[in-house]
Amino acid sequence: MHLFLSCSHHIQKPPLKKKKIKKITLYPLGVITHTYTHIALFTVLPLSAEDGDIKEINITHVVKEGSEKADASQFELLKVLGQGSFGKVFLVRKVTPPDANQLYAMKVLKKATLKVRDRVRTKMERDILADVNHPFVVKLHYGFQTEGKLYLILDFLRGGDLFTRLSKEVMFTEEDVKFYLAELALGLDHLHSLGIIYRDLKPENILLDEEGHIKLTDFGLCKEAIDHEKKAYSFCGTVEYMxxxxxxxxxHTHSADWWSFGVLMFEMLTGALPFQGKDRKETMGLILKARLGMPQFLSTEAQSLLRALFKRNPANRLGSGADGAEEIKRHGFYSTIDWNKLFRKELKPPFRPAVARPDDTFYFDSEFTSRTPKDSPGVPPSAGAHQLFRGFSFIASTLLEEDGSAEPVQPLPHPVVQQLHGKNLLFSDGYVLKEDIGMGSFSVCKRCVHKATNTEYAVKVRTHTCTECRVLLCAFPSQVYDNGKQVFLVTELMRGGELLDRILKQKFFSEREASAVLHTITRTVEYLHSQGVVHRDLKPSNILYVDESGNPESIRICDFGFAKQLRANNGLLMTPCYTANFVAPEVLKRQGYDEGCDIWSLGVLLYTMLAGFTPFANGPEDTPNEILSRIGSGHFSLTGGNWDTVSEAAKELVSKMLHVDPHQRLTAKQVLRHPWIVQRDKLPNSQLPHQDPKLVKGAMAATYSALKNSQPTPELKPIESSFLAQRRVKKLPSTSL
Structure with missing residues (x-):
């Protein structure tokens, strides 16, 4: 077993041999930060006697007996997931058995060592790697080397990193934080049990799988590199978390990780770091001496846990005792957590990434994923470095049966349609752009023609990847293309016009027809909700006919620009995006809201179809304050006019869909089971008159305009513009890797 010890220049020669080394100095190295490419490096650091002997064990000669070694030819490069001064990370597909077609993340490095505690120094490296097998830690499946490079084949986590989600959400609810940090505590405890000290814990190193569970990455792995100016850093990683x-x-011991655990908890709860100065030096001073400013909006239990973690004396810090993570788990903040169910992943995550297909990469930076994946030959290392990785190879035992034979793996289906960032195909390869057919705040909609079939479609052209792309790919078989600068969403071409226009122009429209229309729309909304998606802008202009038949089955819901995925269990949406008459009361009050938002909008549509006018706007002369006041109070009339002939079942359904309390509002499933929908044949088939179409649409237009003027539209900027991202500016030098 090779032990690579980087000792400082002040240790006298001859080199220490067969002695118990109490202090060790590691050369200071550079750092980069990116999902899958973060490099956890070590500084010049004298280790105290209480640490035990800490050394770097070379990850070498780790091969599953009786198994073939992996090499680069067994992996097909699909996309670039990240790139930095140390190398690249690719999305790859295995092309050979036993796991053919399986997707992995392939990290290409120049050197990798694993830092472990002295108490496991007698273990072979293969045992250490095999022991790092935990539901909340990224799994290393293969490892191999060429003349100049080292390849690590890891889990591909399609949900991206926690930092990306934190940048979008700004801060999480305490229930969210409790879940993520509980899984994190179990993962850290496992690493500590193996003698691995993480030391650089932060959101970028916490990845999300397709179910929303976390996985720690880059634990204890350190890679050698020197920055372009040949300077050495006295510290590595992100100092704010140290x-x-x-x-x-x-x-330091493993208790340093529990301090970082506290920093992460504080940031997730507040959206800010507990100790951050104007520069690195000031930040270090704050970490060493500043008092913690505890936000009073946090619960008593959360404040108590933070104070227990932010102990500057490591011996007094929660988690530093003999019980380790058990001290964390016993804290009152986690009183509601069933740790056994959590470990078995039986508790639902608060957020589930919108990834419908195996190679979705929405949660990765498009700056990288839009590049052509290319792995160029590496520069051969020095002879000494080459010796360090002689025979490097590793195959995960989970890929083999007990007798060493290959386990059969089902091939993954290849997408029929071109997905985002996939296979380097361009929109222009398959379509011809035609004239504009619509303009929006963030996109332009054009007619396009498919070259092969001469079929007409609509395409929405956006300047950046968006929630709409994720929602459409998650819920519908839409085609999405990305050329790195623009995103093209190809959908059906709506030839039949808007739903409300057609109803108002129709000479004869009955309650029975209204039931058929609502059934079709609600069925679609119910499907969206089953996929964890809320539309949030179900106004009539976003409900169109695909053709001019007028058949309810040809109705389509369009424009998912405001759509958002719900949190899986406990979260409520807070973004105040709405359109005039079709906004629920709790949105106006900026309270949390969920699927009930869409049901409210459908209730407004149903009211308008039956009454012939909108429930909260009487005409174009109504002021915004008047309309918003009526919406907030939940007052609307169900007497007079058409209501004298409309069935009681219809009135009951409208009342339950427009209920001011979202918790008492019907769900989409309940609407579909309502007698007014189920027993459509028994409904009146008489004509429902309506107000003058110009008056109805004029009232809506006036309300939209007034609301737009009174509520300025927030400017949406990319994640890179956020404070969270700016404070972690990533320098991404060019590299030949």
Whole structure:
């Protein structure tokens, strides 16, 4: 077993041999930060005697007996997931058995060592890697090398990193934080049990799988590199997350990770870091001496846990005792967590990424995923470095049966349609752009013609990847193309016009027809909700006919620009995006809202179809305050006019869909089971008159205009513009890798 010890220049020669080394100095190295490419490096750090002997064990000669070694030819490069000064990370597909067609993340590096505690120094490296097998830790499946490079084949986590979600959400609810940090605590505890100290815990190193569970990445892996100016850094990683004993070089144990755990908890709960100065030096000073400003909006239990974690004396810090993570688990903040169910992944995550297909990469930076995947030959390392990785190879035991034979793996289906960032195909390869057919705040809609079939479609052209792309790919077989600068969403061409226009122009429209229309729309909304998606802007102009037949089955819901995925269990949406008459009361009050939002909008549509006018706007002369006041109070009339002939079942359904309390509002499933929908044949078939179409549409237009003027539209910017991203500016130098 090779032990690579980087000792400082002040240790006298001859080199230490067969002695118990109490102190060790590691050369200071550079750092990069990116999903899958974060490099956890180590600084010049004298280790205290209490640390035990810490050394770097070379990850070498790790091969599953009786199994073939992997090599680069067994993996097909699909996309670039990340790139930095140390190398690249690719999305790859295995092309050979036993796991053919399986997707992995392939990290290409120049050197990799694993930092472990002295108490496991007698283990072979293969045992250490095999032991790092935990539901909340990224799994290493293969490892191999060429003359100049080292390849690590890891889990591909399609949900991206926690930092990306935190940047979008700004801060999480306490229930969200409790879930993520509970899984994180179990993962950290497993690493600590193996003698691995993480030391650089932060949101970028916490990835999300397709179900929304977390996985730790880059644990204890350090890679050698020197920056372009040949300078050495006295610290590595992100200083804001470092424990005081790491900052002041007093030596550290696993308790340093629990300080970082506290920093992460504080950031997730508040959207800010607990200790952050104008520069690196000031930040270090704050970590060592500043008092913690505790936000009073946090619960008593959350404040108590934070104070227990932010102990500058490591010996007093929660989690530093003999019980380790058990101290964390016993804290009152986690009183509602069933740790056994959590470990078995039986608790639902608060957020489920919108990934419908195996190679979706929405949660990765498009700056990388739009590049052509290419792995160029590496520069051969020095002879000494080459010796360090002689025979490097690793195959995960989970891919083999007990007798060493290959386990059969079902091939993954290849997408029929071109998905985002996939296979380097361009929109222009398959379609011809035609004239504009619509303009929006964030996109333009054009007619296009498919070259092969001469079929006409509509395409929405956006300047960046959007929630709409994720929603459409998650719920519908839409085609999405990305050329790195623009995103093209190909959908059906709506030839039949808007639903409300057609109803108002129709000479004869009955309650029975209204039931058929609502049934079709609600069925679609119910499907969306079953996929965890809310539309949030179901106004009549977003409900169109695909053709001019007028058949309810040809109705389509369009424009998912405001759509958003719901949190899986406990979260409520807070973004105040709405359109005039079709906004629920709780949105106006900026309270949390969920699927009930869409039901409210359908209730407004149903009211308008039956009454012949909108429930909250009487005409174009109504002021915005008047309309919003009526919506907020939930007052509307069900007497007079058409209501004298409309069935009681219809009135009951309208009342339940427009209920001011979202918790008492019907769900989409309940609407579909309502007698007014189920027993359509028994409904009146008499004509429902309506107000003058110009008056109805004029009232709506006036309300939209007034609302737009009174509520300025927020400017949407990419994640890179956020404070969270700016404080972690990533320098991405060019590299030949």
């Amino acid at each position: 424990a005081p004993e790491v900052v002041n070089r007093q030596g």
